Amino acid sequence: MEHMELYEAIFKRRSVRRYAGPIDEGTMEEVESFARSLKPLHPGIRTELRVLNDDGVRGPFKVSAPHFLAIYSEEADGHAANAGFMLQQMDLFLSSRGIGSCWQGGPRPTGDAKKVSGLGFVISLAFGVPGEDVHRRSTAEFKRKPLEDITDIGGMNDILEAARLAPSGMNRQSWYFTGGGDVIRVHYARSMLTDQMNRVNAGIALCHLWLAALHEGSAAELVREEGQDAPRGFSYVASVMLK
Ligand SMILES: Cc1cc2nc3c(=O)[nH]c(=O)nc-3n(C[C@H](O)[C@H](O)[C@H](O)COP(=O)(O)O)c2cc1C
Incomplete structure (x- = not known):
């Protein structure tokens, strides 16, 4: 494949x-x-x-x-x-x-x-x-938050769009993306009730980012950077390096 x-x-x-x-x-x-x-x-x-x-x-x-x-x-x-x-x-x-x-x-x-x-x-x-459609006909059919609600990165829209469309438990889209330049960092929303699911969701978004970065011709190395800060209410999960 x-x-x-x-x-x-x-x-x-x-x-x-x-x-x-x-x-x-x-x-x-x-x-x-x-x-x-x-x-x-x-x-x-x-x-x-x-x-x-x-x-x-x-x-x-x-x-x-x-x-x-x-x-x-x-x-x-x-x-x-x-x-x-x-x-x-x-x-x-x-x-x-x-x-x-x-x-x-x-x-x-x-x-x-x-x-x-x-x-x-x-x-x-x-x-x-x-027993029903496996595919959507267009990306307009995805019910998802706009990019500006899930990232503060300017640019890289093609790669971030792949993460925006990712599936998530209860469609919570419990992720946030920071970085820019050569790196996209993925954070998950901490939660009393759905912490584990939100971490799974972040892994799903990382999968889409990784595939989109490979598609752009990047090596798309996956790394866990030490001591990364996260936005308030979020915790850092891992990063995709775009070089
Ligand atoms: C971690 C995770 C758990 C999910 N759990 C359920 C579930 O228990 N039952 C269900 O019907 N859908 C479940 N879903 C599917 C989501 O509701 C669905 O992915 C989301 O609403 C977006 O819709 P889409 O997958 O059609 O794009 C889950 C999705 C994820 C990623």
Whole structure:
């Protein structure tokens, strides 16, 4: 899978909440193979992915879908953003293949799937043969905040637009972007109730920034800069270097 195909899916993907059925075996093999190739945001954090079925997952706001791709991780600094960064590559891959998908913030695995190889569950992505549109016809159909509400960077609009369109839990868009020149820094909105989800959201936005920066021909190195300040109410997550 080329990064270009993932990048293009940013501008047309949408959450699919109605499913017509399971994907066939060959397609599942492709999905599992792509899942093994995901780039981490923080390579030092151990993760594992598992495909679960509808019975294997339970909880609020669950969509009825044939498959759920669950990500498990060791608990380490940045692990929720890392999970968001990785699974968003999956969301874009599925969309580019015409497979429906929807992030699932509420539901959790049941039984044996609660833990895998000693790693705790972080979040999952429902997927399957879509029973509704997988793509939007234009970016005007995205309900998102304007760029000036989520960044104080002047310019770099092409790259920031990719982050602006990113999906987020309850469509909160709980992120803020600072920097300019050769760097974009990503911050997440701290929250009593949705802190973990907001960190996942920041990882999703970082995934879109990374793909957009690669598309612009940059090396798009992902780094965690030491001692970074964040705007009030936000915490620093990571940066994309644009050189
Ligand atoms: C971390 C996260 C958790 C989410 N949890 C749920 C969920 O539990 N149920 C659901 O129906 N949608 C869920 N969504 C989907 C969002 O509601 C959706 O991405 C957002 O409203 C933007 O719409 P779009 O994905 O169609 O662009 C979640 C999205 C993210 C990123």
